[in-house]
Amino acid sequence: MALVNCPECSHQVSNTAIDCPSCGTSLNKLKRSFFGKIFKWLFILFNIFMLVASFKACGGVSEVYTSSQNEYEQAGAAIGTTIGMGLMLTIWVFIDVILGLFVLFTRPKR
Ligand SMILES: [Zn+2]
Structure with a gap:
């Protein structure tokens, strides 16, 4: 000292x-601990990944929708999208909360 x-x-x-x-x-x-840094980056990367995945999913869905032959296929695509997006958002929020808590717990202490 x-x-x-x-x-x-x-x-x-x-x-x-x-x-x-x-x-x-x-x-x-x-300074954040080693694990603190890992969780912080996991949190950031996960959000970026989910954002990119959402955009890709939206693009894929509209492709299916426009290439559908009849209204039944379109309805199926719409329902599938709603369920899929709902599920994805739920998982997204769920993992975000868990990772967020870890980020909080590994915050630098005095
Ligand atoms: Zn001073």
Whole structure:
């Protein structure tokens, strides 16, 4: 443990201090743990993946819809899409909540 000068008030503070006891300036950035980083990135990547997947699914559905021969096929495609999208959204939200909780729990601590 060494003493350093606070850049704000030039008070002598320990180099392990998170913020200056005199003026409250943050000296060391709080770091996420290894797992914290993994969960954060999983969360971000998962959302990007789901967004891309949704766009692709929408494109595929409209293709099926326009290539359908009759109204029954179109109705089937519409129903299938509604169920599929509903299911996908449910899973999306579900996984987001779980990953979000992990991101929250692995937040940097003092
Ligand atoms: Zn200070």
